[in-house]
Amino acid sequence: MTYRAVAYASTAVAGLTPADIDHLLVDARAHNQLAGVTGVLLYDGQQFFQYFEGSQEGVARVYERIMASTMHVNVRVLHDGHVDQLYFSQWHMGSSHAEGSVLQKLSNQQWLREAELLQEDVAEAGQGTPALRELLSFWEQVQAEG
Numbered sequence: 707m708t709y710r711a712v713a714y715a716s717t718a719v720a721g722l723t724p725a726d727i728d729h730l731l732v733d734a735r736a737h738n739q740l741a742g743v744t745g746v747l748l749y750d751g752q753q754f755f756q757y758f759e760g761s762q763e764g765v766a767r768v769y770e771r772i773m774a775s776t777m778h779v780n781v782r783v784l785h786d787g788h789v790d791q792l793y794f795s796q797w798h799m800g801s802s803h804a805e806g807s808v809l810q811k812l813s814n815q816q817w818l819r820e821a822e823l824l825q826e827d828v829a830e831a832g833q834g835t836p837a838l839r840e841l842l843s844f845w846e847q848v849q850a851e852g
Contacts, residue, residue, distance in 0.1 A: 709792055711759040712769055713785040713837035715844065716778035718752055730777060741767045744794040748844055754778055755844040757837055759792050785837030793824065793838060 727749060738744065738758065743765055745758030758768055773781065825842055 708788045708790060709759055710762045710765040711757065711785065711787065711789040711835060711837050712765055712783065713755070713757040713840050714772070714781050714783045716754045716756075716781040718749065718754055718778050719776065722777065726777065737771060738768060741765075743768045744792060746794060746841065748841070755841060757794075757841045759789060759794060784840045785835065787835075787837075789835050789837075793827070 731747070734747065738760075741760065741764035743758050743760035745756060748755040756772070758765065760768075824838065
């Protein structure tokens with residue numbers, strides 16, 4: 707089966723609080739689960755980077771919601787295309803960047819474990835998509851700055 711994956715970066719609107727990010731995560735997880743979409747959301751305090759994957763219909767539903775969100779501006783689509791497998795099959799929305807929130811800290815721990823495995827998969831014989839390589843590049847940049 708062929709799936710669709712989307713990766714994008716965007717600029718967070720000013721003044722987002724940990725509670726805002728918690729609300730975003732809860733909302734995204736619920737809607738993504740209903741749509742059968744999985745993925746990860748990275749946030750460095752100024753920018754979002756999101757990778758999500760699933761069926762064509764599910765990804766289209768989530769993509770529409772993302773584009774209508776008022777929590778970010780300047781959305782730059784980095785990848786929108788087919789993938790042969792799901793890389794986040796057990797995630798409805800993982801997250802990284804956890805200041806002051808239990809939900810964000812738990813999501814961050816999950817992402818740290820998953821990122822390590824993902825780095826190994828992508829490194830092996832060039833596996834992974836350009837979108838996954840972009841995701842890992844963003845993560846490495848955040849790690850280097852932090």
